Amino acid sequence: xxxTVERWLDKTREELxxxxxxxxxxxxxxxxxxxxxxxxGSLLSxxxxxxxxxxxWQGKVFDIFAADGRAGVLVNKIxxxxxxxxxxxxxxxxxxxDGRETIVIDYSTTSFFAKVIRxxxxxxxxxxxxGKVWWGKTRILxxxxxxxxxG
Numbered sequence: 001x002x003x004t005v006e007r008w009l010d011k012t013r014e015e016l017x018x019x020x021x022x023x024x025x026x027x028x029x030x031x032x033x034x035x036x037x038x039x040x041g042s043l044l045s046x047x048x049x050x051x052x053x054x055x056x057w058q059g060k061v062f063d064i065f066a067a068d069g070r071a072g073v074l075v076n077k078i079x080x081x082x083x084x085x086x087x088x089x090x091x092x093x094x095x096x097x098d099g100r101e102t103i104v105i106d107y108s109t110t111s112f113f114a115k116v117i118r119x120x121x122x123x124x125x126x127x128x129x130x131g132k133v134w135w136g137k138t139r140i141l142x143x144x145x146x147x148x149x150x151g
Contacts, residue, residue, distance in 0.1 A: 002146065004124065004125060004128050004144075005036050005128065005144040005146060008036075008038055008130065008142075008144055009036075009038060009045045009046050009049055010045070011038075011040060011041075012040055012041040013040040013041050013142070015040075016038065016040050016130065016142050017097065019124060019130055020097065020098075020122055020124075020130050020132065021097070021098050021100075023122035023123060023124045023130065024101075024122065024123065025092060025100075025101045025102050025103050025122055025123065026103070026122060026123020026129070027069070027123060028062065028064050028069055028070070028071075028072060028090060028092075028103055029060075029062045029064075029103075029121075029127075029129065029145060029147060030062050030063075030064050031061065031062060031147070031148065032059065032061050032147075032148040033059045033060050033061070033062065033129075033145040033146060033147055033148060034058065034059045034145065034146045034148055035053070035057055035058055035059030035060060035077070035143060035144070035145055036049050036052075036053065036143060036144040036145075036146075037049050037052035037053070037056075037057060037141060037143050038141070038142040038143055038144060039141065039142075040142050054080060055079075055080055056078060056079075057076060057077070057078050058077040058078070058082045059076075059077050059145060060074045060075070060076050060077065060105075060145060061074060061075050061077065061084060062074045062090060064090070070091065070092055071089070071090060071091045071092075072089075072090045072091075073087060073088065073089055073090060073110075074087070074088050074090055074105060075087050075088075076088075086107065086111050086113065086114050087107075087110040087111060088105045088106055088107045088110055088111065088114070088119070089104075089105075089106045089107075089109065089110060090103065090104070090105055090106075091103075091104055091106070092104065095120050095122075095132075096118070096120065096132075096134060096137070096139075097120065097132060097139070102120040102121065102122055103120065103121045103122065103123075103129075104118065104119070104120055105118070105119035105120070105121065105131075106118055116135055116136050117133065117134065117135060118133075118134040119131050119132065119133050119134070119143075120132045120134070121145060127146060127147035128144065128145075128146050128147075129144065129145040129146075130142065130143075130144060131143040131144065131145060
């Protein structure tokens, strides 16, 4: 799983978009995930990813509560201590990138600070998700989530 994410750090935004377009929405993640910020196309991508994980954002914790597994909530793990803040709703909808089904992470009604943020993720391989971050209708960043291994 981590090898896939490491390879994404060397990709351009266009290459990541193609990977995203070729993926299906997949299963909604459950439980703890490890996050990796991806500054696509930057020579500093690996440094930014390491800095973000250490000091800012470590991932997301999903709680899927709908009986059909199609909706839930999450909290982001932030700060060096992985404190859980910034709640979002999780559901399936059409992607702003290509109009196909995606998993939406929606902060518009759950967070004062992040209400203009919308994330979209698709499962590229089992337990590995590629995400897009939108600020309003402008895409600003890519990211990866990997399901934490039990044990």
